[in-house]
Amino acid sequence: MARPKSLSVPVLHIMLVLADGARHGYAIKQEVDRRTKGAIRLGPGTLYEAIQRLEDGGLIEETAAREAEPSNGQEAQRRYYRLTDRGWMALRADLRTLGRLVDEARANPQLRKELA
Amino acid sequence: MTLGRALLRLFPATFRKRHGVEFLQAIAQERARARTAGVLSSVRAVGSLTADAIAASARLRALQLCLAIHRRFDSGVPSLPPPAKRTNMDTVLQDLRYALRQYLRRPGFTAIAVLSLALAIGGNSLIYGMLDGFVFHPFPYPQPNRLVAIGVTFPKLSAETTYVEALSPLEYLDIRRARSFSRVGAFDLGNRNITGGEVPERVFTALLLDDLFPVIGLSPVLGRGFTRDELAPKGPPAAIISHRLWRTRFGGDRNILSRAIRINGQAASIVGVMPPGLVLIGTDLWLPWGGEPQSVPRNRRQYNVLARLAPGVSLAQANAELSAIAARVDQSERATFSEYENWRLTATPWAAALLRDIRPAAFILLGAVGLVLLIACANLTNLFLARSSTRQRELAVRLALGAGRWRLTRLLLTESVVLALAGGALGLAIAWLGLRSAGALIPGQFQTLGLEAGINMRVLGWSLMLALVSGLLVGLIPALNATRTDPHDSLKADTRTGGSRSGTRLRHTLIVAELALSVLLLLGAGLLMRSFLNIQHLDRGFESDGVLTMRLTLPRDRYPGDAAGAFFDRLSERIAALPGVRAVAAASQFPPSNVFDTQFSLERGQREERTLPTALITVASPAYFDTLDVPLLRGRRFTAMDRIDTPPIAIVNQAFAARYLQDREPIGQRLAIGSPDRERSWTTIVGVVADYRNNGLTQPTRPEIYIPVRQQTAWNQLFVLVRSESSAAGLLTIVRQTVSSLDPDQPVYFTQTMAEVLAASSFQQRLSAVLLGIFAAVALVLAAIGIYGVMSYSVSARTQEMGVRLAMGAQRRDVMWLVLGQVLKLSALGLALGVAALFLGVRALEGLLFDVRATDPMTIAIVTLILASVALVAAWSPASRAARVDPIEALRYE
DSSP states (O other): OOOOSSOOHHHHHHHHHHHTSOEEHHHHHHHHHHHTTTSSOOOHHHHHHHHHHHHHTTSEEEESOOOSSOOOTTGGGOOEEEEOHHHHHHHHHHHHHHHHHHHHHHTSHHHHHHHO | OOHHHHHHTTSOHHHHHHHHHHHHHHHHHHHHHHHHTOHHHHHHHHHHHHHHHHHHHHHHHHHHHHHHHHHHHOOOSOOOOOGGGOOHHHHHHHHHHHHHHHHHHOHHHHHHHHHHHHHHHHHHHHHHHHHIIIIISOOOSSSGGGEEEEEEEOTTTOSOEEOSSOBOHHHHHHHHTOTTEEEEEEEEEEEEEEESSSSOEEEEEEEEESOOHHHHTOOOSEEOOOOHHHHSTTOOOEEEEOHHHHHHHHTTOTTGGGOEEEETTEEEEEEEEOOTTOOSTTOOEEEEOOOOGGGSOTTOOOEEEEEEEOTTOOHHHHHHHHHHHHHHHHHHHTTTOGGGTTOEEEEEEHHHHHTTTTHHHHHHHHHHHHHHHHHHHHHHHHHHHHHHHHTHHHHHHHHHTTOOHHHHHHHHHHHHHHHHHHHHHHHHHHHHHHHHHHGGGSOHHHHTTTOOOOOOHHHHHHHHHHHHHHHHHHHHHHHHHHHTSOHHHHHHOOSOOOOOHHHHHHHHHHHHHHHHHHHHHHHHHHHHHHHHHHHHTOOOSSOOTTEEEEEEEOOTTTSOTTHHHHHHHHHHHHHHTSTTEEEEEEESOOSSBOOOEEEEEESSOOOOOSSOOEEEEEEEOTTHHHHTTOOEEEEOOOOTTOOTTSOOEEEEEHHHIIIIITTSOOTTOEEEESOTTSOOOOEEEEEEEOOOOOBOTTSOOOOEEEEEGGGOSSOOEEEEEEEESSOSGGGHHHHHHHHHHHOTTOOOEEEEEHHHHHHHHTHHHHHHHHHHHHHHHHHHHHHHHHHHHHHHHHHHHTHHHHHHHHHTTOOHHHHHHHHHHHHHHHHHHHHHHHHHHHHHTHHHHHTTOOSSOTTOHHHHHHHHHHHHHHHHHHHHHHHHHHHTOOHHHHHTTO
């Protein structure tokens, strides 16, 4: 199965949100909005496209559990997703790469201030 | 429709199914939120939602497309499960699947390979189909090889053996005594008018002495054959008709047997209809001959004899018995008929006897297409060699994983055979089209034989066999080459694809072989082309432009004695008065292929020669020489004053004067026409005309005697030649009307322009030249593809070398010439070998050549020029690629 070598920024955000527990699509979007303070706004197309690709790639999977939110009538139709083992691995690998990137940036005196 | 639904449509079905509902909800929520922020915000939301959906759906679809392509092509190396579990069939199927995938992945390579094989195999199927239809299996009779025609040779008259219109009824009776034959039959050819419909119809007829149908081995589909009574002299009038005539003239009427028809004005009953397979020199009507053999002079030789070998008798035995019979006749009859001296009778399978004229050309063409196939195979071998060296790694992996060498060979052979079969299938389609249009190239003389060429099981089998053999041939060398590699070496070095020294030599050998074969074909085509042109531009000695010819046969009961001659005189006068007509003549035959000949004797100065004096004899009206524009050299022409009651006269041609009169004044010499056994009168020579080609376009002129139409009563069947001011064919209708104004019951047949007659007489050269030209062109294209492929490969393999040369200061032009020079060297070698091969095989071609030697330097020069230009064009792009090599790029990896 083909999957992106490294995760794109929106996808990384989606996976970070899911790392905190299973959520349905729109909830993921709202959480990303909240966390990035509107810097990253996932449109519905991008959102569900990313979900489909992640699911096809075996990085997330549907789950019956709805830990984070109580259910009401509307929620009943919604699919909930969580990270798979493979998803966790991919996320960790990507974050490590990003971490090294940030470390390298810190070594630069002109950039150090921004990252402090 | 809402915005959400419209946007959802952009996505693939899987997405709509899985996320459709949530997607719509999300869109709705987004829009609701935007609306609370005002009109402007809500408009902006529509835009951004739309842009987002378009981008996302495009990404998704692109991804799906990539996945689909991957799934189709990413087969990788198939794993090999333990051999115990798989049957042979599984392996074959697996190899087949793999082969197909290989080819689908390289459409360019596959197309070139399949197409070149298709052209080569198609050519072979085409020629084989023609040979099968015309030479190998022309007749659908039982055991056709045991059906023989009896031919005769009179060394005293000519060296030729004739099979058609060759024997007399008494000679037939001699032959009939032979015990080597289970059945013997003979027939005379003629024409009969059938009436009993709207228009009189002239039907090509065979008159049978004895029942011929059992000899041929066919019985009627309707009715019966002739009875003994009907075949006896003065028997009840009965007729048997061909399937073709039954369908066309009688509409396939099943009650035909009770219908009354009139043949030449006499009532006759049709007693049988023969099956469609019966082809008897194109005749459609069969009648009992009804004569007494004893009443026909021994030398009236116009009958055809067919016989079927008795069970267990070989052709050689039959011929031995015929020799004995001939010797007996020689002994008893030579005193009266001197031509019997050493005469020979020969039995030959009928098909071979009938078609011996086209056999040499047919076999040369079969050889030529065989060469084309060899070229195509050499080409493909090269392509496969080049490809297999790029597949070294794959094969090495397979070997390393434990695949046997035989298993790999089989895989590679499967690949090449699959390719060859595809080529064969396409080739058959090409052959089918070719055979359908080949009919246009085959002239009437063979169409009237009723032969047909098509794709039948034999042609199919032949093509299949060729495809299989080519597949194995093409795959074998690369397979052996590839499976010999040491997997260790191949896996280690992966970037270097440069060919080994022996590989290069193999590829170059193949190219030289291709070029040599192409040269051979080009030379052959060139020589045939020149022969054909020579025939076209030959000085024939007569003028054919604007001449229309047709034949009339006047029934003797209505035109007795001199009446036939008088009719032709009247007809000529009427036609000459028509607008647009320049000249009209009547004659018993016209050039270029005169057939009627006669013995004669001179009053004085007859010399004893090895052969008896013979000459062509033509009955001609006064205007004959003017109509054909043949100049009179001495004496006078015939005039209207030369009648049956004036002293008989003749005109001879130059060849006659030269051969028989030598240095004597021809005018006034007297000769007796006919063989010496009959009482004859002296005929005086009154004129000499110039020679023209009267023995076929390519043969030397034969001596010819002309006698006036009005001084004889034997000929009631003459051709009318009409020379028009402009187009010959345009006159046909009005000439027909003129004939029927004189005699409404008189059919006009064999209507042809002289141009058509001439075209038919050189058809063999034309057909061979056209077909061989096509094959040579295909060969040349294949060779060019070969050169291109091998040179491209060798240039890419030698990139580093070129880089080094350039880095060391070589000019780009030098590098280019390095490649071109190599191609020229290979071409020169191929040319030399091709010319040498032509010199060795020249005998086969010589019979087809006219007025050009097989070693014609002009043709060789032209072929050299063509070959050099094609080789240079094919090598140009690889050569310029070599010259464009960037030395830095090329040397980076050193």
